[in-house]
Amino acid sequence: MNIRSDDIRDDDGLCEVIEHDEAALAVARAAVPADGHLKRARDLFDALGDDTRLRIVAALARTELCVCDLAQVAGVSESAVSHQLRLLRNLDLVTFRRQGKRAVYRLADECVRDLLSSALGHVAEGGGVR
Amino acid sequence: MNIRSDDIRDDDGLCEVIEHDEAALAVARAAVPADGHLKRARDLFDALGDDTRLRIVAALARTELCVCDLAQVAGVSESAVSHQLRLLRNLDLVTFRRQGKRAVYRLADECVRDLLSSALGHVAEGGGVR
DNA sequence: ATATCATCTGAGCGTATGTTCATATGTTGA
């Protein structure tokens, strides 16, 4: 399907390089997830790749919270939180139940907790601020 | 520091709600990482929250590759890949060595591999396309 | 029903982001 215009190179004798190249390319192509999985993983990472949402999710990883409390924790307006919660809802990362006037949110997917603790673990180790 | 304007509510008798609320808030505040760690984690997730970069990183998780091969794998121009590689370099997520004219890139941080496999694992389980 | 509170939503706005294009830099071989 993908035609490499540089399959034949004028490298003369450097067969090793070419072979290694082709082998690596094959491995690499196989390593890239199919579109569906790639998109889902990208959405996951993208959801966590924002200060406000990361704060929201980090908080919800420990306890369920209503919108106004999430706004306090995240340090933004309740409207801003609501918008971000909709995004997280659409990705099925959070759910909520109504409690009186409140909407109490909690994590809907364990993988978020996993990714979060994994990332924070690595950050705490050696990948500090630099 | 943070003054809650709604510390005193006109909820009359619903003390339980108030107490739960305050307790949850305290837990939540403690759960949110300090700025430095938060920023680093956010950068990490943000780096992976893009199709092109995710393809690049997924490929590099298996083998080192030069720029032009990464362009093939990611399905974008070599210039676009170069820009994204600079971003990943600035976050210390990838490094490269020169091999002749080529710049051979590889992952610089194990945590990327971890996060990637963790996310893809979860995706493969039940968090499919939906 | 009305008032109040909590949340949600769409529009608008400024900024950030990813790509392309043209060009610069750097490396190799003639």
Added chain:
DNA sequence: TCAACATATGAACATACGCTCAGATGATAT
């Protein structure tokens, strides 16, 4: 040195994003 190739970079452009603001929706209590 020069030509060819691989990569890097800056400017420009279109799009995506996150926030604010105003107003809508929904729930509770009077």
